[in-house]
Amino acid sequence: MTRFAPIPASLPQTVPFTGPEELERRMGRPFDARLGANESAFGPSPLAARAMREAVAEIWKYGDAPSHDLRQALSTHLGIDAAHLLVGEGIDGLLGNLVRLIVGPGDAVVTSEGAYPTFNYHVAGFGGVLHKVPYRDDAEDPEALLDRARQVGAKLVYLANPDNPMGSWHDASVVTAMLDRLPPDCLLILDEAYVEFAPQSAVPRIAAEDPRVIRMRTFSKAYGLAGARIGYAIGDRDLIAGFDRIRNHFGVNRIAQIGALVALLDQGWLAHVVASVAAARDRIAQIGADNGMRALPSATNFVALDTGRDGAFSRALVGALQERGVFIRMPGVAPLDRCIRISCAPETELAIFEERLPQAIASLE
Amino acid sequence: MTRFAPIPASLPQTVPFTGPEELERRMGRPFDARLGANESAFGPSPLAARAMREAVAEIWKYGDAPSHDLRQALSTHLGIDAAHLLVGEGIDGLLGNLVRLIVGPGDAVVTSEGAYPTFNYHVAGFGGVLHKVPYRDDAEDPEALLDRARQVGAKLVYLANPDNPMGSWHDASVVTAMLDRLPPDCLLILDEAYVEFAPQSAVPRIAAEDPRVIRMRTFSKAYGLAGARIGYAIGDRDLIAGFDRIRNHFGVNRIAQIGALVALLDQGWLAHVVASVAAARDRIAQIGADNGMRALPSATNFVALDTGRDGAFSRALVGALQERGVFIRMPGVAPLDRCIRISCAPETELAIFEERLPQAIASLE
Numbered sequence: 001m002t003r004f005a006p007i008p009a010s011l012p013q014t015v016p017f018t019g020p021e022e023l024e025r026r027m028g029r030p031f032d033a034r035l036g037a038n039e040s041a042f043g044p045s046p047l048a049a050r051a052m053r054e055a056v057a058e059i060w061k062y063g064d065a066p067s068h069d070l071r072q073a074l075s076t077h078l079g080i081d082a083a084h085l086l087v088g089e090g091i092d093g094l095l096g097n098l099v100r101l102i103v104g105p106g107d108a109v110v111t112s113e114g115a116y117p118t119f120n121y122h123v124a125g126f127g128g129v130l131h132k133v134p135y136r137d138d139a140e141d142p143e144a145l146l147d148r149a150r151q152v153g154a155k156l157v158y159l160a161n162p163d164n165p166m167g168s169w170h171d172a173s174v175v176t177a178m179l180d181r182l183p184p185d186c187l188l189i190l191d192e193a194y195v196e197f198a199p200q201s202a203v204p205r206i207a208a209e210d211p212r213v214i215r216m217r218t219f220s221k222a223y224g225l226a227g228a229r230i231g232y233a234i235g236d237r238d239l240i241a242g243f244d245r246i247r248n249h250f251g252v253n254r255i256a257q258i259g260a261l262v263a264l265l266d267q268g269w270l271a272h273v274v275a276s277v278a279a280a281r282d283r284i285a286q287i288g289a290d291n292g293m294r295a296l297p298s299a300t301n302f303v304a305l306d307t308g309r310d311g312a313f314s315r316a317l318v319g320a321l322q323e324r325g326v327f328i329r330m331p332g333v334a335p336l337d338r339c340i341r342i343s344c345a346p347e348t349e350l351a352i353f354e355e356r357l358p359q360a361i362a363s364l365e
Numbered sequence: 366m367t368r369f370a371p372i373p374a375s376l377p378q379t380v381p382f383t384g385p386e387e388l389e390r391r392m393g394r395p396f397d398a399r400l401g402a403n404e405s406a407f408g409p410s411p412l413a414a415r416a417m418r419e420a421v422a423e424i425w426k427y428g429d430a431p432s433h434d435l436r437q438a439l440s441t442h443l444g445i446d447a448a449h450l451l452v453g454e455g456i457d458g459l460l461g462n463l464v465r466l467i468v469g470p471g472d473a474v475v476t477s478e479g480a481y482p483t484f485n486y487h488v489a490g491f492g493g494v495l496h497k498v499p500y501r502d503d504a505e506d507p508e509a510l511l512d513r514a515r516q517v518g519a520k521l522v523y524l525a526n527p528d529n530p531m532g533s534w535h536d537a538s539v540v541t542a543m544l545d546r547l548p549p550d551c552l553l554i555l556d557e558a559y560v561e562f563a564p565q566s567a568v569p570r571i572a573a574e575d576p577r578v579i580r581m582r583t584f585s586k587a588y589g590l591a592g593a594r595i596g597y598a599i600g601d602r603d604l605i606a607g608f609d610r611i612r613n614h615f616g617v618n619r620i621a622q623i624g625a626l627v628a629l630l631d632q633g634w635l636a637h638v639v640a641s642v643a644a645a646r647d648r649i650a651q652i653g654a655d656n657g658m659r660a661l662p663s664a665t666n667f668v669a670l671d672t673g674r675d676g677a678f679s680r681a682l683v684g685a686l687q688e689r690g691v692f693i694r695m696p697g698v699a700p701l702d703r704c705i706r707i708s709c710a711p712e713t714e715l716a717i718f719e720e721r722l723p724q725a726i727a728s729l730e
Contacts, residue, residue: 005469244378
């Protein structure tokens with residue numbers, strides 16, 4: 001199609017992820033256990049669910065463009081002025097808009113080899129040039145990220161803390177030290193999608209008005225609202241205001257706005273989910289150990305199980321589990337791809353994983 | 366902020382629309398009648414509403430990236446292969462992605478002076494150069510649009526049929542004739558947000574594989590799902606597939622996908638809404654006539670009332686109504702701005718409009 005603008009014309013047709021429903025259609029049957037997308041099968045707060053059901057009565061109205069009520073609630077919850085808060089269509093949507101705002105054609109961006117593919121997709125989508133550094137000890141490597149950023153004159157550096165897909169994390173002091181060593185004119189994206197699962201020691205105290213960083217958080221993980229498509233960013237007010245130049249102002253679903261607000265207020269449910277996830281991590285680790293796999297430490301709602309084999313084995317195992325009705329994913333590149341990644345879930349689904357994992361392994365020998 | 370990429374750095378801070386909740390916050394009290402955003406206060410299908418309430422139970426799951434089930438239902442409903450159908454976050458989201466896909470910096474785009482501001486926002490947002498032609502007899506002017514497109518070498522031409530904000534429409538034959546006269550390498554965007562309210566004679570028969578046009582439709586208007594953020598595009602398969610290069614694949618809310626599907630299947634409710642809207646148009650016209658205003662013919666869910674005065678008067682009237690608890694909008698440019706625009710709604714809200722309109726007029730004399 002010659003009619004496409006130059007950047008889209010140059011892009012491949014690939015998409016970052018194939019979702020579980022698409023895999024189910026290809027297989028011709030549903031999964032018995034959905035453990036691949038780091039969703040929360042523990043579900044959202046029952047209070048939030050009720051508020052969402054009630055909000056259906058107002059679905060004929062467009063949502064509130066500034067998501068005022070949710071931003072006020074976040075402001076109170078976080079102790080941050082609402083001018084530093086932006087609500088958007090999940091971190092995926094926020095990352096797309098951030099890249100659009102900052103990255104012009106040819107601009108350098110630094111991330112880790114094997115980190116979040118959707119971020120890379122957005123960078124390519126706006127003509128940015130990606131530079132990747134390897135993980136170190138199964139964690140994103142702040143020193144290497146900074147060195148490369150300086151070397152290539154990066155406008156953005158991406159760090160997920162805790163990390164996906166490995167579940168590793170850095171102490172808050174490592175992140176704040178990164179800020180102090182960030183090259184001038186380079187912005188750190190701190191993706192905190194899994195922050196609610198992390199120990200407090202991994203959550204840096206950063207002034208909301210710090211212009212060196214933008215933090216991204218979501219209601220998709222611990223708050224159990226992945227299908228609602230809602231998340232938020234914390235950043236300096238000029239950067240946050242800048243999104244109004246490009247964002248789809250009425251793009252957030254009205255039910256999502258209400259659900260996120262009530263979910264935020266129900267911190268008791270959040271604590272229940274975090275505890276359930278911690279127990280599920282232990283359970284997944286035990287299942288792994290029973291099958292000769294080592295669980296990597298995780299500060300998220302998933303566990304990377306080290307198969308002790310190579311990427312080809314992991315890939316085959318993911319396929320064999322899929323054939324047996326278990327949806328999981330795995331890191332995309334070596335050496336991370338010696339692992340498979342299992343999302344935390346209630347016991348019903350983990351019991352299915354426990355049953356099918358040895359069958360899947362046996363099928364490969 | 367020097368850190369913004371060149372295009373965003375050049376953009377103004379303006380946003381296309383101020384929503385009613387924002388106006389309510391400024392006023393310090395809620396509106397009594399919400400007649401400004403062409404939402405459907407008749408609401409969605411009760412079956413769709415029930416399905417959405419039930420879908421809350423699955424909100425912890427991401428939506429299906431290709432919106433497969435909805436696309437299949439649209440395919441059946443429209444008699445169009447699903448490869449020609451794209452589901453996205455409302456027409457606003459679809460327009461943004463379309464512009465991004467087609468318009469590079471400096472590319473020419475043609476629309477009408479006073480037509481949909483959000484489209485213009487997207488064109489500016491990707492560095493396109495907008496060329497505007499005037500309305501003719503309160504309708505978008507196909508001849509003038511084509512002439513200008515040819516003159517400036519436009520990549521996109523925008524036509525809403527029926528039109529917003531005037532409610533006017535063209536016969537299907539006018540639209541198909543436009544296609545035949547479209548310059549090569551120019552794509553027609555046919556915005557059919559209000560198509561369900563239009564007479565059949567205004568709905569062109571265009572082959573889905575016609576590469577000259579992309580049609581945009583929504584569940585926000587007749588289907589009463591504005592807050593759900595879901596719409597669809599019909600276009601040739603290469604163009605539709607192209608969106609996968611840039612779109613936020615998991616960006617559509619899961620409840621919206623289910624609600625739209627059930628709403629589509631409940632054509633009985635749609636017919637009820639369309640009949641209710643027709644009655645409301647007559648009622649608005651009568652209220653206008655009672656106050657010395659002429660209703661323009663409308664094939665939409667709103668009515669433009671010609672005040673017989675100028676834009677300054679209309680603007681003052683919109684403000685006076687707002688102060689009296691009635692939210693309406695108006696066209697932005699002369700000579701269209703001699704009109705005010707009233708969204709159709711149930712009698713309760715129209716009765717409030719009937720009561721407050723003469724008060725608002727009297728306050729200006």
